[in-house]
Amino acid sequence: MTAVPSGRDTLRRLARSIETVMRGQSAAIRRLLAAFASGGHVLLEDYPGTGKTTLAKALARSIGATFKRIQFTPDLLPSDILGVSVFDQRDQAFRFHEGAIFTNILLADEINRASPRTQSALLEAMAEGQVSVEGRTLGLAELFFVIATQNPVEFRGTYPLPEAQMDRFAMQFALGYVAPEEEVAILSAQEAHHPLDDVTPCASMDEVVRLRRSVREVRTSDELKRYAVDLVRATRAVAGVQLGASPRASLALVKAAQALAFLDGGAFVVPEHVQELAVSVIAHRLVIDPQARFSGVTAPGIVEEIVKKVPVPA
Amino acid sequence: MSAPPLLLGAAVLFWGWQTGLLLPAAALAVLLEGARAVAWRLDFSRQDFHRISDLCAVVSAGSAVYLLTAGGGARIAGAPGALTVLFQWLPLLVAPLVACQAYSTAGKVDLGAFFWAYRRKAAGERAPSTDALDLAYPYAVLCVLSAGAANVRTPAYFAGVCLLTAWALWVGRSPRFSPLWWVASLALASVAGYGGHLGLHRVQQKLEELAFEYISSLVHRDTDPFRSTTAIGHLGQLKLSDRILLRVTPAPGQAPPILLREATYNVYNSPAWFAVGAGFTPVQPEAGGETWKLAPGPASEASVGVSMYLPRGRGVLALPARAMEIDKLAVVRLSKNSLGAVRVDEGLGLVTYRVRVGPVSPLDAPPTDLDLGVLAGESVAVSRVAADLGLVGRPPAERLATVAAFFRTRFRYSTYADRPLGRSPLEDFLLRGRSGHCEYFATATVLLLRAAGVPARYATGYSVQEWSRLERRYVVRARHAHSWALVWADGAWRDLDTTPPLWADEEAAAASAFEPLSDIGSWAVFLFSRWRYGEGEEGVARYLAWLLVPLVLVLAWRLYGRRRIDRATTEATRGELAPRHPGADSEFYLIAERLAAAGLGRGAAEPVSTWIGRLEAAHVPVAGDALRRIAELHYRYRFDPAGIGADERHALRAGVEAWLAARAGAAGASVRD
Helix, strand or coil, rough: CCCCCCHHHHHHHHHHHHHHHHCCHHHHHHHHHHHHHCCEEEEEECCCCCHHHHHHHHHHHEEEECCCEECCCCCCCCCCCCEEEEEECCCCCCEECCCCCCEEEEEEEHHHHCCCCHHHHHHHHHCEEEEEEEEEEEECCCCCCEEECCCCCCCCCCCCCCHHHHHEEEEEEEECCHHHHHHHHHHHHHHCHHHHHHHHCCCHHHHHHEEEEHHCECCCHHHHHHHHHHHHHHEEECCCEEECCHHHHHHHHHHHHHHHHHHHHCEEEEEHHHHHHHHHHHHHHHHEHHHHHCCCCCCHHHHHHHHHHHCCCC | CCCCCHHHHHHHHHHHHHHHCCCHHHHHHHHHHCCCCCCCECCCCHHHHHHHHHHHHHHHHHHHHHHHHHHHHHHHHHCCCCCHHHHHHHHHCHHHHHHHHCCCCCCCCHHCCCCCHHHHHHHHCCCCCCCEEECCCHHHHHHHHHHHHHCCCCHHHHHHHHHHHHHHHHHCCCCCCCCCHHHHHHHHHHHHHHHHHHHHHHHHHHHHHHHHHHHHCCCCCEEECCCEEECCCCEEEEECCCEEEEEEECCCCCCCCCCEEEEEEEEEEEEECCCEEEEEEEEECCCCCCEEECCCCCCCCEEEEEECCCCCCCCCEEEECCCCEEEECCCCEEEEECCCCCEEEEEEEEEEEEEEEECCCECCCCHHHHHHHCCHHHHHHHHHHHHCCCCCCCCCCHHHHHHHHHHHCCCCEEECCCCCCCCCCHHHHHHHHCCCCCHHHHHHHHHHHHHHCEEEEEEEEEEEEEEECCEEEEEEEHHHHHEEEEEEECCEEEEECCCCCCCCHHHHCCCCCCHHHHHHHHHHHHHHHHHHCCHHHHHHHHHHHEEEEHHHHHHHHHHHCCCCCECHHHHHHHHHHCCCCCCCCCCCHHHHHHHHHHCCCCCCCCCHHHHHHHHHHHHCCCCCHHHHHHHHHHHHHHHHHCCHHHHHHHHHHHHHHHHHHHHHHHHHHCCCC
């Protein structure tokens, strides 16, 4: 066995810490950490009350980093996110007040409730780690992680995220309802107080930065890169798909697979990692033909079919 | 081609054997199976396949037109219809496409070859989808189905189908089970299939009997030589169409109106006439097959020419009185009955014939008691009128004249009928209304004469009276349908038409204003039909065949110009298709091969760990833990770009050997579950 890169313990600690709050969601936690460790942003889409916000907060609190939360509403403005210059009467000068985006971890709650204009304010920040305000370009912190939530039930007063924005998220996944026993355990755990209150930072900023560096060192064979590309390319030839996944999808897929391999203690990526993440990484980037959508075709269904069809190297 | 060797050839030969097209089948079989022997393939493009498919479609459509128009179906194969013959030919008609697939590099046919919509869709896309269909198995199935259309009812067909099926299935059988199991289950399925089709046949026969009984109890068919349902008792306006049914060329010197009789009936049971005791007997054609002598004896030289449509090739012929001989009638089977009806049992959709008449009416049997009977329903009214006229006791000729005069002077023609309550329609006609259409006149005449002791019958047919300036011949419309009485006088049957002659004018007055237009259409249809059923069919066939020659030549030339590609040998193909990836020599593949041979192979898109999990869940004794350890080493060997050390490589080899050795003894049995 080759030496396990340092940083793996950090990831394990984070997983354990989140698991004390989120019961019965180990698969979702694996994905969240894979995205986090690979430097991608996450979009959680699920019904209200399934623990999206709790999951985000548990991750934020487990890291000794600044955490800000924006509740997206229809009247939220880009300046609320990016910041605004205010005229200081005493200095006779404009002073820039930083918005919520200047943080390490940003929870964008119910992101589809804000207008597209406001949603777009996140675009540059998520893709390039910088924001342009009033003609100036301001860099964000090295650790900048967006975890957004949206719920799929409501249509009234919501604005679906534009395709470009969807592509900025490395992963989208749902939490789903937990088993009845787990739900009982959640009730018991919250009898006295919320377990979220007990969560203390178990990883420092430096450790997280080191962790991300280690993840990039996980080895990926050319064959598996080709496999990831094959999966992504297959989405562009499926009937009923208006817009297939971009090369950004294959990039995110390989990066997330590296992080997952790292989490599993491996030094290289295996096909199982790629398959496990394919749906979460690829599906939300597809634009489905309206006609196909009405006939019951869903993006995750398409990606699942592709995973079942494309030959996997073994 | 994906089908096992010789399956296609065998299926084609089987088809040829069953349909009697053994020679083309043998050639086709050699062509298709020969693809396995030749060492080259042609690089057909998508468009080439489309062209060949279009050619097949054109040839099929041409064959269909030929079979349907020229009546070729009936002539070539004897009994079956054109569609059946077309279905039998189908393997030959689509053979070019299958042959091209066999000799193509693709080995499959683009779906656009079958669907225009698919081609259009592909034309609009930058990277059209590569959906293709392997025709090998569908073609084998088509051969078997088409062989069935030959309807050779011997057990050989079922046996052949079973053998071909077994052949096709043998290649794909599951290696997990012993071949004995396979043979047993196939035999069981064959026996069940045989029993099933026999049972199904019985059930169908029974159902058909029941359905026929039920339907015949409901439906009254007209122009039935055994029964004629009249409109006697029908209330309101009687309207017949202007459609032209017959075209008549009378003998020179003969003047209309001529009565053309279709059938005669002898028993009246209101409101229908029945032909009782009038079974049909076949008529044998004279040499040449187009002359049918209805009775021995001399016939006049002059003849009446008639053209009539026969829906579905069957029907009763319209004949003038005293018909002796029918000439130029191209039908397969003809029969006659003792009441003068001549029926075509099998023929074409349009017949044209010439009738020669003789001195007597040989077809009509002499009178019997039935020709004197009046049923109770009408006897009161009829006897009363007969008594009023004082018919009984007069000489026969006088009786006829009296009856004719009675109807001519006291009655009027009308297609409108109303009826008071409590009286039978005929009673009302005779005693009160004294107006009606020909069926009333004819029926009343027959019954009156019978009451007076003169044998009489009821005849139906057409009255020829309208000269068509357009066609230069007489035309007979549906509204010219007529009925009259047949009277036995002076030892012969004579026509007695008591309907006022005005009836024709009255019917013509009710004709549609568009009649001239529809007549032109009718004439065009007639001309087309005559061409279609006429002598021209060999000419048509030759014409069609010559049309195909340039088409085939152009296509062959274009296809021959394709790039020829030598077939790679099997080893080379494998090497080319699967590039040497890192870790390709891993011993793990030995285990994978062993499990695949036992029918437990890994799915193409199934990762190794999922595969092992599946086998364990199915309780296959694969020693999952050991296998997982081996798989882990194998994965490092395969997917770690840093590679593995010599000791780990050795551990992988040793692990595989141990795993295989542990299962060598119990080889198949233990793994086979």
